[in-house]
Amino acid sequence: MKQLNIYKIVFFLFFISLFSCKNAETAEDIDGNVYHTIRIGRQTWMVENLKVTRFNNGDSIKKFESNSDWKQANQAGYSFYNNDVTIVKDYGFLYNYKCLQDARGIAPEGWRIPTEEDLRELESFVNSNSIGIFLKEKGNSHWLPSNVVGNNATGFNALPGGYRDEEGNFYMLRSNGYYWTTNGSFEFYNWSDRMFQAFADTRRDSVFKRYGFSIKCIKEE
Amino acid sequence: MNGLMSRFVFFALLLLFYGCKDSSREQIVDFKRTILEQKNVFTVPKKLKDNFLQKFPTLEMIKKEDYSNLFWDFYDRNMIPSECYTDINNDQILDYALLVKDGDKLKLGIIFSSDKDYSYWISPFSIENVNSGGVNFCVSVKPAGRTDVVKKAPESLVIKKNGFLLRNLEQDSFIFYETNGEIKTFKML
Numbered sequence: 230m231k232q233l234n235i236y237k238i239v240f241f242l243f244f245i246s247l248f249s250c251k252n253a254e255t256a257e258d259i260d261g262n263v264y265h266t267i268r269i270g271r272q273t274w275m276v277e278n279l280k281v282t283r284f285n286n287g288d289s290i291k292k293f294e295s296n297s298d299w300k301q302a303n304q305a306g307y308s309f310y311n312n313d314v315t316i317v318k319d320y321g322f323l324y325n326y327k328c329l330q331d332a333r334g335i336a337p338e339g340w341r342i343p344t345e346e347d348l349r350e351l352e353s354f355v356n357s358n359s360i361g362i363f364l365k366e367k368g369n370s371h372w373l374p375s376n377v378v379g380n381n382a383t384g385f386n387a388l389p390g391g392y393r394d395e396e397g398n399f400y401m402l403r404s405n406g407y408y409w410t411t412n413g414s415f416e417f418y419n420w421s422d423r424m425f426q427a428f429a430d431t432r433r434d435s436v437f438k439r440y441g442f443s444i445k446c447i448k449e450e
Numbered sequence: 451m452n453g454l455m456s457r458f459v460f461f462a463l464l465l466l467f468y469g470c471k472d473s474s475r476e477q478i479v480d481f482k483r484t485i486l487e488q489k490n491v492f493t494v495p496k497k498l499k500d501n502f503l504q505k506f507p508t509l510e511m512i513k514k515e516d517y518s519n520l521f522w523d524f525y526d527r528n529m530i531p532s533e534c535y536t537d538i539n540n541d542q543i544l545d546y547a548l549l550v551k552d553g554d555k556l557k558l559g560i561i562f563s564s565d566k567d568y569s570y571w572i573s574p575f576s577i578e579n580v581n582s583g584g585v586n587f588c589v590s591v592k593p594a595g596r597t598d599v600v601k602k603a604p605e606s607l608v609i610k611k612n613g614f615l616l617r618n619l620e621q622d623s624f625i626f627y628e629t630n631g632e633i634k635t636f637k638m639l
Contacts, residue, residue, distance in 0.1 A: 404536055418593055
């Protein structure tokens with residue numbers, strides 16, 4: 230009887246260790262895509278860019294391939310750079326702003342789109358003018374060469390996924406990376422050691438709501 | 451048997467604590483020290499510059515010693531103010547900008563890279579006359595985006611690709627950008 234109880238305890242502990250660790254390491258979207266996560270200060274960020282094709286209720290997010298479809302889109306939509314499916318594995322999708330606003334939710338359960346305050350906290354934690362170096366992916370496998378190559382010391386893994394403009398054209402893959410916040414974009418450049426927040430502000434110019442940027446989610450805590 | 455069970459329990463506890471702790475790594479990095487240790491130097495390849503000068507034999511590269519003392523009051527002497535690089539034509543390959551002297555005229559040269567070859571462009575106008583006081587202009591990257599200036603009348607430029615920015619000391623003066631295969635200039639003064 231005593232031996233049976235010990236077996237139960239062992240099994241219980243093993244069960245807990247397996248499942249608690251799985252949840253802490255990764256996030257999973259409704260499509261079953263699994264994302265690594267990284268703790269930076271008091272925040273937890275997704276390491277990979279988002280590549281989900283459905284909202285959290287299971288509804289599909291519209292894919293817009295042609296320039297005219299993208300230009301005329303009046304609903305949440307995504308695309309991938311140059312409509313080249315091989316890009317998706319590394320860079321994820323480029324989403325328009327309506328995806329962020331949609332109540333069905335694009336970020337996996339327990340995750341959300343970062344705010345400007347989240348960026349301020351990230352900057353405060355790293356506390357360096359050269360924050361871009363610590364946030365960009367290490368080396369030049371995706372970034373064009375530069376004298377400010379990323380070292381990814383934070384594990385944030387920013388990538389140069391480029392962007393899609395309101396006309397549906399794609400720009401700046403490998404040199405510029407654009408990520409959505411709830412009010413606009415934050416950016417990384419191959420030649421710069423900084424993180425920027427200067428390209429798109431949807432409050433000042435609504436045209437940017439028709440742009441496509443990458444998404445890196447932050448954990449709700 | 452009890453000893454064996456105890457080891458199992460211990461092992462499971464180890465998994466529980468260390469496995470989970472490791473999975474959400476707390477980054478302990480001395481960021482200031484790390485940046486000091488980072489010594490990447492990327493400049494315009496010498497072979498490219500040599501080919502450029504062969505193509506335009508009247509041109510001369512601007513060197514650090516050509517700059518005015520006033521310029522170095524504004525900028526760090528470690529920088530290379532006369533050259534920079536980015537992709538300005540959206541082909542995912544680096545293009546290069548070089549400040550050059552054509553006699554006493556300061557001009558901007560751009561080297562376009564493609565998969566197989568290079569092509570060259572020289573500004574058709576003089577940016578400034580280089581006199582004994584030295585050069586005051588530097589070149590840097592102007593990222594894709596909007597620029598507003600107020601001259602005699604407000605004027606805006608939106609570039610979808612990266613361009614090159616020329617500064618006179620710290621004053622933004624010209625943006626050179628590519629559109630439909632041509633280089634255009636936006637004067638900011």
